[in-house]
Amino acid sequence: MTATATSFGARLLGPQRRNLWFWVFVGPFAIGLGLFTYVPLVWSVYLSFFDAHNTVSPKATDFVGLGNYGAMLADDAFLASLGTFLLFTVFIVPATYVVSLALALMVNRLRFAQAFFRSVFFLPTACSYVVAALIWKLSIFNGVRFGLANTVLGLFGADQTGWLSTTDPPWYWLVIVTVRLWLQAGFYMILFLAGLQRISPQLYEAAAVDGARPGWQVFRYITFPQLRATSVAVVLLLVINAFQAFDEFYNLLSDARGYPPYARPPLVYLYYTALGQEQNLGLGSAGAVILALIIAVATVVQARWFGLGRKGED
Known part of the structure; x- marks a missing residue:
């Protein structure tokens, strides 16, 4: 047994203990990942x-x-929470995709201060979802006349709106989608920027020689097709993140009376x-x-549908 353990330790550390420092730095992270992620999952x-x-220790x-x-799949409230997720996905995925791609195209065309604007648009990613949700709830979309949105509407003679309590029309979706959009658009902009900078300038030169007009025509036939792999990755990440929505919903809609019966995503319901x-x-x-x-399943289906990782994919 001792010889076996010694042999295993030698293989783990590698020849002349070359892997020692690797395990010194990676070991604590691996232990934490196992204890706080994989053990709870199992x-x-x-x-x-x-x-x-x-x-948590049943008999x-x-x-x-x-x-x-069976009880969960027959629970109307749980199925309704999945419907809330689908509706949230319909709103947030296209909006984030379009906004982040537009920001990436604009920043990529800058000839000066590109690093500054890249940092400015990326900065909201570092903000806590809880803090951002409270800012949206208490300052921007406050349901009284002191909120920024109602103040602006008041300048045009419009009535005050209870953004988070009005269900007909459901204005709370505007608040939820805009806060998530502000928080994550900068991150996906960076992904699109990386994709744009991988496109060979020779393709644009060849397009100009062939008579392609700058602007929409070049974007449609050169830029957008070359961003295919990046676009697939962005859509996959957006859908997965939409499934995991919790912080903005909970902190925007809950109050001292609890959580309202509408707009409950799966994680809020499970909580x-x-x-x-x-x-x-x-x-x-x-x-x-x-x-x-x-x-x-959704990730695998999307990956197969878009051909992610197929042979010849960049």
């Missing part, structure tokens, strides 16, 4: 097969098999299921596993 899957009320007699999964009054961790874990499977 335990969540385990809990999903038990009737785990107010406990063997509490085993319910796929009962929690109240697992940590609400019933503390049904088994049911919440089953919902989390279902959500993870939906994300995985």
Whole structure:
């Protein structure tokens, strides 16, 4: 046993202990990743097969098999939360894609101060979702006349609007989408910028020789096709991030009375299921596993549809 352990340690460290410093720097991160990410994931899957009320260590007699999964799939509130996600995706994915691509095209054309504007547009990415949501809620879209949006509307003689409490029309979507758009557009702009800078200038020179007009024609036939791989990656990331929406919804719509019955994305619903009054961790874990499977399937389908990673793809 000692010889086996010694042999394993020698292989782990490599010849002449060349891998020692690699494990010194990577080891703590790997341990933290295992303890705080993979262990909870595995335990969540385990809990999903038990009737785990107010406990994270259910008894063997509490085993319910796929009962929690059936209950979640038959729960109208959970299905409605998936509908909220789909609606949010319809709003945020195209909006972020168009805005980030437009910013990347503008910054890429600058002949001076490009680094400054790139940093300015990227800066909101460093802002906390919670802080940004509170700014949107308390300062910009405050439902009283002191809010910036209502102040601007008042200049044109329009009535005050309760942005987060009005459901007909549902103005709260404007608040939710704009805060997420402001937070993430700069990040995807950087991805598009990297894609734009990979395009060979010779393609544009050849297009000019062939008589292509600068502007829309060059963008349609040269720039946009060359951004295909970047576009696929951006769309995949946007959809996955939309599935994980929680902070902006919770901090914008919840108050001292709780969370309203509308606009509940899956993570908000699962939060109240697992940590609400019933503390049904088994049911919440089953919902989390279902959500993870939906994300995985959606990602694979999109990747296959767009041909991501196929042979010859840049």
